[in-house]
Amino acid sequence: xxxxxxxxVFSSHMVLQRDKKxxxxxxxxxxxxxxxxxxxxxxxxxxxxxxxQVILSPMKAGVRGELVAVCGTRYHIFTDVxxxxxxLAGGQSNMEYELSRSVGGKEALAxxxxxxxxYQVPRLxxxxxxxxxxxxxxxxxxxxxxxxxxxxxxxxxxxQRISRELGVTVGIIGxxxxxxSAAAWVPENVLQEDSVLRIYxxxxxxxxxxxxQEQQLREYExxxxxxxxxxxxxxxxxxKFPELTWQEVERDCGDSRWPGPVNCVHPFRPSGLYHCMLExxxxxxxxxxxxxxxxxxxxxxxxxxxxxxxLIEQWRTDWEEENMPFLLVQLPGYQNPxxxxxxxxxxxxxxxxxxxxxxxxxxxxxxxxxxxxxEIHPADKREVGRRLALQALCEIYGVIxxxxxxxxxxRTSYPCEDKMEVEFDYTGRGIQLREYGEEAAPFEIAGxxxxxxxxxxxxxxxxxxxxxxxxxxxxxxxYCWHNFSVPVVFGMNGIPAAPFRTSKND
Numbered sequence: 001x002x003x004x005x006x007x008x009v010f011s012s013h014m015v016l017q018r019d020k021k022x023x024x025x026x027x028x029x030x031x032x033x034x035x036x037x038x039x040x041x042x043x044x045x046x047x048x049x050x051x052x053q054v055i056l057s058p059m060k061a062g063v064r065g066e067l068v069a070v071c072g073t074r075y076h077i078f079t080d081v082x083x084x085x086x087x088l089a090g091g092q093s094n095m096e097y098e099l100s101r102s103v104g105g106k107e108a109l110a111x112x113x114x115x116x117x118x119y120q121v122p123r124l125x126x127x128x129x130x131x132x133x134x135x136x137x138x139x140x141x142x143x144x145x146x147x148x149x150x151x152x153x154x155x156x157x158x159x160q161r162i163s164r165e166l167g168v169t170v171g172i173i174g175x176x177x178x179x180x181s182a183a184a185w186v187p188e189n190v191l192q193e194d195s196v197l198r199i200y201x202x203x204x205x206x207x208x209x210x211x212x213q214e215q216q217l218r219e220y221e222x223x224x225x226x227x228x229x230x231x232x233x234x235x236x237x238x239x240k241f242p243e244l245t246w247q248e249v250e251r252d253c254g255d256s257r258w259p260g261p262v263n264c265v266h267p268f269r270p271s272g273l274y275h276c277m278l279e280x281x282x283x284x285x286x287x288x289x290x291x292x293x294x295x296x297x298x299x300x301x302x303x304x305x306x307x308x309x310x311l312i313e314q315w316r317t318d319w320e321e322e323n324m325p326f327l328l329v330q331l332p333g334y335q336n337p338x339x340x341x342x343x344x345x346x347x348x349x350x351x352x353x354x355x356x357x358x359x360x361x362x363x364x365x366x367x368x369x370x371x372x373x374x375e376i377h378p379a380d381k382r383e384v385g386r387r388l389a390l391q392a393l394c395e396i397y398g399v400i401x402x403x404x405x406x407x408x409x410x411r412t413s414y415p416c417e418d419k420m421e422v423e424f425d426y427t428g429r430g431i432q433l434r435e436y437g438e439e440a441a442p443f444e445i446a447g448x449x450x451x452x453x454x455x456x457x458x459x460x461x462x463x464x465x466x467x468x469x470x471x472x473x474x475x476x477x478x479y480c481w482h483n484f485s486v487p488v489v490f491g492m493n494g495i496p497a498a499p500f501r502t503s504k505n506d
Contacts, residue, residue, distance in 0.1 A: 002050045004028035004071040009281045011139040012079045015171025017086045017285040018061040025053035038067040059083045061168040084169030086286040089155035091293035093178030099156050100149035102381040113143040115163040118151045120174040121277045125267035157385025181296045182307045183270045200270050216263035223260035288325030298344040305351030325396045327363040332371030333484035345483040363391030366498045368487045407495030413502045420474045422464040429492040433459045442485045444478040450506050477502045
């Protein structure tokens with residue numbers, strides 16, 4: 001018989017979404033009655049197929065109290081429950097990146113932030129015998145130096161800004177795992193039924209074909225033991241030589257064997273974290289999603305737009321809200337020092353921008369100036385969170401205008417004598433062109449032959465003029481079209497122009 005309980009995401013100090021019907025749900029013994037009481041509302045239901053849910057009527061921000069759930073003689077009481085704004089923060093390591101490590105983190109942790117709360121979905125990749133016990137140990141946290149240091153820095157800075165601007169409590173549900181493809185965060189059918197995305201699933205099936213579940217478990221446990229020992233050694237080495245890259249540490253400490261065998265236990269396997277993490281908080285009532293991911297999909301950059309679009313569609317379906325807000329972080333600049341510039345990150349960024357242009361109720365935080373050429377985890381997450389918050393304040397809450405929230409975004413271009421004129425959206429207050437050296441020029445131009453040359457640029461009449469003395473009849477322009485580039489075109493608000501190319505067939 002199922003024990004009566006609420007989903008693990010319900011606990012004391014939780015935040016319930018304002019101005020929406022709030023779903024409270026859990027599991028329990030078949031047929032028994034459940035009552036839920038909060039802020040003067042009393043709802044009841046019967047448990048069917050060992051699951052139950054009740055719907056609370058919409059409430060205004062600021063409502064506080066105890067939430068009491070009763071089933072027969074069993075009950076759960078959650079204290080200090082408040083109503084405000086709730087966002088889920090998904091993605092991989094740059095969303096996971098902790099506040100204590102971020103630019104401004106120490107200063108933030110030394111202060112007080114009573115109106116930001118956080119729930120971390122347990123990072124569990126396999127439903128073993130201890131899964132429910134470990135999940136049940138999770139709980140909503142109040143801001144403190146000890147607790148908040150482990151929160152997502154991006155999500156914290158986002159929540160801090162939203163809370164201060166709107167005057168409401170903001171709750172973040174952290175649901176990220178470093179190194180994961182977007183394929184880990186969608187159900188199997190999304191991949192299996194798509195002729196393009198099917199390769200993600202087929203590749204995984206080939207990996208585990210003929211290998212028993214017991215052997216897969218054993219192989220992963222052996223890898224975890226090895227990596228734990230290697231990691232201790234590597235961390236000690238890194239403390240002595242903090243300037244070293246991951247590759248240099250591996251050179252001196254031996255092969256890390258990362259990421260290990262991607263089998264039925266591994267967090268990187270397709271659909272695994274969808275079931276073990278994301279599904280565990282469905283359908284907790286929220287405002288929307290924050291999403292910072294894409295690095296792990298660079299090997300299949302050409303598929304990323306399709307995969308990301310399907311992920312957004314699926315998550316909205318799961319929460320039963322067709323246009324639920326979805327705010328993206330466009331990847332910053334980064335160039336793996338051991339690889340050539342294959343421009344795969346350019347394709348990822350382009351796909352992210354295309355999703356913003358084509359899928360309703362999305363936003364995009366352009367952070368091209370926040371990257372670090374040789375570090376895939378840049379430390380400045382404060383600005384990333386701020387720009388995500390600007391997107392929400394503009395696109396979702398409507399309290400600031402687009403000129404404040406966006407940098408220049410490419411609209412169109414056309415030849416004008418021996419130059420190309422480029423027009424942008426969101427430049428009503430003007431655009432600025434910062435100084436750059438000839439070698440670092442991020443502009444490229446080409447004629448009909450599509451052989452690109454480095455180019456010069458100037459701003460005139462609110463437009464960008466791009467030219468090269470080597471190209472007399474220009475037709476195409478690229479800007480910051482490398483995995484890592486230093487941006488020089490900015491809005492008057494200090495947000496950089498998004499990278500672009502004027503033709504996808506170059």
